[in-house]
Amino acid sequence: MSAVTKEQVQERVVEALASFGPDAADIAPESTFEELDIDSLDLVELAQIVEDEYGVVLKGEDMKELKTVGEAVDLITERAN
């Protein structure tokens, strides 16, 4: 698979999270999922999107560790490359 940049992942993650409710403008790398009102079902859906698009499998345990948008983007980028 060709390399994916952190910027691409960031853009896709923000787009996905925005589809769950929060304004894209409010989503920053340091935003926590809690602040954004992103719940566990949203994270499951995010994991599916990431799996479909980057072939990265995020398990329940991985998702539980993630607190901020930036952490998710870093983990996905690392696993995708």
Add this chain to the structure above:
Amino acid sequence: MSELGSAPAWPPAGCALVTGGSRGIGAAIARALAQDGWPVAVNYNGSAQAAAEVVSAVEAAGGRAVAIQGDVADPQAPELVFAQAEERLGVPVLALVNNAGITRDNLAPSLTDEEWDAVIATNLTGAFRFTRRALKGMMRARVGRIVNIASVSALRANPGQANYAAAKAGLVQFTRTVAVEVARRGVTVNAVAPGFIATDMTSELIGPDLLAVIPARRAGSSEEVAACVRFLVSRQASYVTGAVLTVDGGLGA
């Protein structure tokens, strides 16, 4: 999303998948959903000929259907069946009816591991795996209908059916739990609990003694079960989720 204002197109741009759609109740459900405009994937396991006849009947009535082989107890089946349904019908599965089911009746002291495992694998685990696969697309589409065919045996004891009752009661509580998990994505998950319905499954059971305990004094038809499924899959049922609709001539009342 207003429920009263602009009505979304219905059926949505998706197809319906009926497991065990080759015979009995499943065949009636497949025909009913096709009448409501759903392209239908008719899953079957052993009865290729019967599945082909369901497809022909749907086509003769002006609908669209394809037959897809797959044993719901096989862990690989959901992926294979969904891929075929979506490829051959060209749209994602937005309605799933987990209908495939078997009985292996025996009194508990004599119930074998094989009889127990086969019924749990087909009636409960199969429905779980098909539901898990279906939710992927439904959650992202923000619309979906899942109907699980349970049984009055899930709610009322029937000697000789400990395995079947455990599977169907499990399916009922599975239905309620998943309904709550995905409700805010526009996906509804409900169960239909038939009583005695005249199909191959019950052909040896239905006699005068049995009919005497059914308040309606008769067995139900597959079409009477299909009518309930049709309602739960309809747009009008958008606020019904986590429900168990009995269709049993009063047996469980």
